[in-house]
Amino acid sequence: MWAEYFLGVVGWVTIISAVMLVNSYPWPKGIVRQYGARIGQDLEGTFISHGFAIPVLILITVGICMTILVTRTRFGRYVFAIGGNPEAAALAGIDTKWVTMKVFALMGMLTAIAAVIASARLNSATNALGTLDELYVIAAAVIGGTSLAGGVGKIYGAILGALVMQSLQSGMVLIGFDSAIQRIVVGVVLVLAVYLDILYNKRVK
Amino acid sequence: MTNTGTPLVELKDISIAFGGIKAVDKVSVDLYPGEVVGLLGHNGAGKSTLIKCLSGAYKADAGEVFINGKKVTINNPRDARDQNIETIYQTLALADNLDAASNLFLGREIIGPGGFLDESRMEAETRKIMARLNPNFHKFDVPVSALSGGQRQSVAIARAVYFDAKILIMDEPTAALGPQETEMVAELIQELKNQGLGIFLIEHDIHNVMKLCDRASVMKNGLLVGTERVEDVTEDEILSMIILGKNPKNKL
16 A cells, blocks of 8 residues: 555655746746736736646647547547457447548547647748648657557557657757758658567567 | 247348359358258358358348348348347457457447446456356457467357357357367357357368258358258268269259
8 A cells, every 4th residue: 555655645746846847947038028018017027937838738638638538438449449450340340431530530630739739839820831740740659659550559659759759850950950851860760660660560470 | 859930040042242253142041049050161152251141241232131030131240239140250350459358349348437448347257258168268468469379269259159149150160279179169059059049150170060060051152052951961962062062862
C-alpha cells in the first residue's frame, strides 16, 4: 500500500512543480506594456506569468480523449482489429467500411484542430499552410511505434514521436539549416523509421 | 438415428458465381439437430464457398436458406450470428494483434457501465471457457500471433462455442492440430452434438469423417455429387465420389 501513496505523492509533486515552473516565467516587458495599453492600465513592471500554452493544453486534452477512445471503446477495438486482420474483422460482423469512414472523419476533425492552432499561432493563414505536414505526421506516428502494416500503435507514442520530430525541426532552424536541407533530413528520418519498423516486425515474427 | 421433423438448417438450390465461374451450382443440403454433416470434396470444389453463404461472408446469387423451417435472408455475418450460426473458419479469422479475450468477443464486446469496454469481465469469461476447452492455456495477455497453432485454434473454437450456437460450421478445424489436439476436437464435437447442436464439418481426412459424421455430402466442381449416411457407404465409395464425382448408389 505504501507504494501507491508514494506514487500519488510523486505524481502530485510533479504536477505542482510543473505548474510552478511554467508560472515562474514572466511575460516580456514589451508585451506587458502593449497589453496594458490595450486594457487602459499602467502595468509597467507587473509580473504576469506565462502559464501553460493553450495548444499544449489542447494537446493533453486530445491525447487523453483519444487514448480513452482507442483503448476503452468498441470503436477503438474495431480499428485495431481491422488494422490487424481486415478479413477477420469483417467475418466477426464488423462493418469495416463504416469504421474506416469514421476513422477518416476523425482524422479530418483532428486536422481541423491542428489547422486552427497553426493559423492562430501565425495570426493568419495562407493556402500553403500545412504543406508537407502530413509527412511530419507520418514520421511522428512511425517513430512513436505505430506500425505501417496496421494494428499496432499508441496515442502517447505518436505524441512522443511528434515531440521528437518538432525538436528536430526547431533544432535545425536554430542551427540555421536551409529549409531544403531540413526537408531532406525529415525525409531521411522517415525512411529510417520505416526501415526500423520493418526490421522490428521481422524480428517479432 | 432417423431424420424426422423440420431440419435445423436447409440450404436449397444455393448458387454463387464469381465472374464466369460457378463456384457453387444449385446445391441443397440440410442439417438436423444433434447431427454432424460432413462436407467433402477436392480443393476448390466449393465447400467453403457454400458454407460462407450460410455464415454470411458471401451472399448467394440464388437459392433459399431455411432455419427451423423459416425462410431467412443472411446478408452479412451479423445476420448469421443473430440466427445462432457460429463459424470456425479455415483461416481461423483471428486478429493477430489482439489478445485472446479481444478476439473471443470481437464484434460482441461486453460493455460495462459508462459505455466502455468491460475488459476484466471479458477476460474472466475467456478464462472460464478456455479452462473448459484447453486447460493448458495460460497466455491471456499476449497477442494471438504469439500463440501456437493449437492454441490459436482453441481460441477460434472458444469463440464459436461461447455464444450458445445452435448451428456450428467448422471449416477444417483439425488442419493445424497434432493428434492429441485432434482427439480433443473430436471429443468436443461429440459433446456439442449431444447438446443438440447441428454441425457442418468440412474435413479432408476421410477417417475423421467416418468417425465423426452422421452424413456426408460430397461436392465436386461446384456441384453436389450426393449425400449419404456414413453407415451406408464405405470409405472407398466416398473416395470415389470425391475423385470421380459419381455417386455409386445411383448406378445400382
